[in-house]
Ligand SMILES: Cc1ncc(C[n+]2csc(CCOP(=O)(O)OP(=O)(O)O)c2C)c(N)n1
């Protein structure tokens with residue numbers, strides 16, 4: 111008798127019609143977004159109007175939550191962690207020096223800051239190999255340092271000095287280096303770097319090399335059509351694009367809540383058919399690990415990855431913007447998550463990879479380097495008036511673009527393919 115009862119139960123369990131789990135599976139699809147974070151801050155803002163001014167207040171969310179620890183990296187060694195920390199310090203100190211230069215009237219135009227975003231800029235660029243490519247945006251001055259530009263290059267650029275990367279032709283961040291550092295110049299129209307970097311990966315592939323290429327887009331900029339077009343092209347072509355969506359909660363004075371409806375921007379990856387990852391953008395180890403994995407995927411020819419880095423823009427859009435519209439408690443909350451202070455604490459107190467004295471020496475070294483670079487920038491000349499006519503338009507051979515990796519195999523002889531009708535028609 112007992113045997114019979116057991117048999118009956120088994121039949122019932124495997125009967126799909128009676129199994130709610132199975133019917134749910136066939137109706138719903140689920141997707142995975144890897145989330146590296148050790149905390150998941152969530153705030154809602156309320157718009158407040160005072161006369162003509164629009165400001166925001168925090169409506170809900172735990173502003174007093176304890177700061178999480180740095181997440182242990184799966185890949186970074188002690189030396190690499192310290193090297194990233196040093197880049198972040200250089201990034202921060204250089205921007206402080208730039209702010210002072212601006213206040214002294216030495217800067218032509220505005221200055222953009224990546225305060226609070228140094229981990230995102232530096233640890234991401236650090237994941238690229240030397241012969242791979244980066245397309246930075248305005249907040250990624252740390253990434254420029256990692257790729258080999260000096261603080262003097264960046265300061266001279268803002269001061270429009272003759273020795274700056276564009277020889278005084280541009281007064282902010284529109285410079286790159288296609289010869290040595292493999293940096294594509296930032297493009298102001300938000301999103302346009304994405305198809306350009308996808309094209310760089312395609313070019314490398316045509317030369318027989320799968321590389322990782324990296325670029326950034328903000329929570330505001332990701333709404334542009336070209337973001338979709340560029341990333342979709344990279345996805346369809348399986349190009350090694352690593353797109354870092356810098357969700358710093360503000361696009362000018364527009365809070366992220368008013369920019370998109372999805373909970374996390376990493377969810378956008380689902381629609382492209384590519385992996386989406388979330389990291390705490392103030393944790394250098396998380397940023398590095400996600401970028402390293404995305405770069406390895408790219409090098410294996412498996413296509414693009416979208417990484418959403420969540421953090422906070424800790425200043426206004428540029429130096430002219432006092433960011434009065436941002437709720438003060440939000441600044442205080444994110445200040446406790448300062449990427450440099452957290453990494454310093456991790457290296458000195460948690461891992462004991464740096465003694466206090468070694469840390470002080472490292473910081474003093476960064477300050478010395480910056481002082482020397484600032485003096486160099488200050489003392490270098492402005493361009494001569496006569497030079498204004500040159501170097502604006504392309505001059506013969508001024509930026510000849512040669513294949514970087516190999517000469518692509520050319521198709522010899524006449525093509526046997528029939529010319530498509532459209533081509534004939536257009537002619
Ligand atoms: C296509 C396009 N639209 C508008 C602008 C003007 N603009 C420059 S920066 C910016 C805000 C960008 O915000 P976000 O993408 O979040 O980047 P963040 O400044 O926060 O780093 C806007 C609207 C532009 N440069 N390009």
Ligand SMILES: [Mg+2]
Pocket residue numbers: 328329330356357358359360361362423
């Ligand atoms: Mg933003």
